[in-house]
Amino acid sequence: MQIIKDQEIVDDNWLHLEDEAELIAGDFTVSLARWQAEHDTLNKHEAGLGLRLSGDDPLEEIVPDLFRFSLIVLRFPAFTDGRCYSFARLLRDRYGFKGEIRAQGDILHDQLFYMTQCGINSFEMANPNRLASAMSAFEDFSESYQATVLKPEPLYRRRP
């Protein structure tokens, strides 16, 4: 499957494991419930391990485990649900997460710019046919007023 990652269209081989599915050898993500229930087994996994979160999940509780994950998937059940924008900001700004943060679910082309500013760097779009046209969204704006993950200083500090 193809996704957008770091503003390029790339092949992706992460597998999003259901809670009942058997563990595999390659890179996979698990739900928060599975991570909590099978913590010890999953910790022994040698390939990439990722965690799927939604806006309902208690972000602060998993902070001590963050180092274990190379991918955090943020679920957007509806494009109008903006909670995970704050999750992304916090993961990057406050909890120093350096791995991949991926948006998954109901994501629109027109949200990529804001999501990127909040620290999300990969996107699983509902309609993979539109990946190429979505790439232009990263250039929607050349500046922003706010402090963002991309530009940690707000414009009022950068204005000459």
Next chain:
Amino acid sequence: MYQYDHYDQTMLDQRVTQYRDQTRRFLAGELTEEQFRPLRLMNGLYVQIHAPMLRVAIPYGLLSSRQVRKMADISRRYDKGYIHFTTRQNFQLNWPALETVPDILAELASVQMHAIQSSGNCIRNTTSDQLAGVCEGEIEDPRPWCEIIRQWSTFHPEFAYLPRKFKIAVIGNNEDRAATQLHDIGLHLVTNHEGEVGFEVLVGGGLGRTPILGQQIRPFLEKKDLLSYLEAILRVYNRLGRRDNKYKARIKITVREHGINHIRELVDAEWVQIRQQLELEEKEIERVKQYFTEPDYDVTASNDESYVQMQHEDALFARWVKQNVVDHKIAGYKIAYISLKSPQSPPGDVSAEQLDIISDLADEFSLGEIRSTHNQNLLLSDVKQGDMYALWLRLQAEGLATANMNTLTDIICCPGLDFCGLANARSIPLAKEINERFDDLDYLYDLGDIKIKMSGCMNGCAHQSVGHIGILGVDKKGEEWYQFTLGGSSEADASLGQRLGRAIPQDQVVDTVAKLLDVFKELRQQDEPFLATVRRVGVDPFKERVYADN
């Protein structure tokens, strides 16, 4: 007023380009109606009963004559030659074609105007006191702070998909002309015990189905912490606000469900983490303040004697001055309200021709600036008293000198069922009926300050729950009925109106208003204002009269 620099203009132009492409994709079928909806809303475009409606922001109510001319021009070329001013310092075009909206936005951008975030579940246009910077007794001019908030909230990447809309108002004066207690966040510039000026912060006010007054979350916030504190509130709300039910999604419900103390703890915990990162430096505060410095007022303006003299000579002028002119902080200058509540047009509506005249008058008499008010009127903020008679004559000639500020006919009114897809009932025709029935100005002046606010549905765009007389349109088996409330206020003494009784059919609304006024006149002590009488005697005497017949 604030002037865009290269950064501001570039972002605005890029927004127009972005929206042009979004509109193109929608028309080409690449975006569904549902996907396009939040995008057009964040650019101020609603789809109403007859046509789309475009809501354009007037940041904290300030307009230049050049901008107003552009508004007139746009309304002629892309609409039906008139516009409507709202209660939150926005204006609306009622008939633009969806395909032409990108062109309208480009026209607006050419005069530093926009429709960004004037709708949708995001941070809306920041509003303020229409007398900011020119009234007496101000603690500090709120306009630079509004502009700082405008910049922080514009295109904020984290807060574009909030649980619900989010409105902020700022005042610098003890009199509240911006309904700050009915905003998601209300900011009051205040002085603390050490004599420093900062902000009292209120949170969780709002109208709509569940009207609630804002509560104090912080008695004093240092100016340098303004943006970090706002960001902390927004982040807490974005995470905690309910998304399961849109009627419970405003921050007023979040505050009610969790309690102000718990919300304060959450905000403080968030705030300490970002306080340094977002600290406002003196340099930036000064940069913005330089756009709002005092103009070179003419110190000889107060030597004029014609202002008083003409009031003696011309009773019509005197009447207008008494009702529509207020004092300026500088002797010799006055502030003139232009009523948009004439019986000839719906409340808040103004024609392109009138807009052009107002622009000319602003250039000639008031430093080229015009302001819009929470009460859906306009004002000229810096008129020399010696020019006032000449100004009035010109306003009079254009039907813009209705002398009814703060009277019964200065009605706040939503577009209602005539235009709005949400409304249950009409409001504009009733406002017209009230205006026609009570057309005796001496009678109106005798009644004193009375604020009627009338909304066509529970969403309460005309703030009926804080009207001295609130009128709410409801649907009863396909018929339009109206629910009355009494004793509300949106000012410093804010309160929610009390229900008068069961709803009243449309053909009895104006009679009901007349009965309320009769009771008031009977019970009023000396020159007591309507609101004071209602507060003193309660709603019962009014109720008895209105429902006496059945």
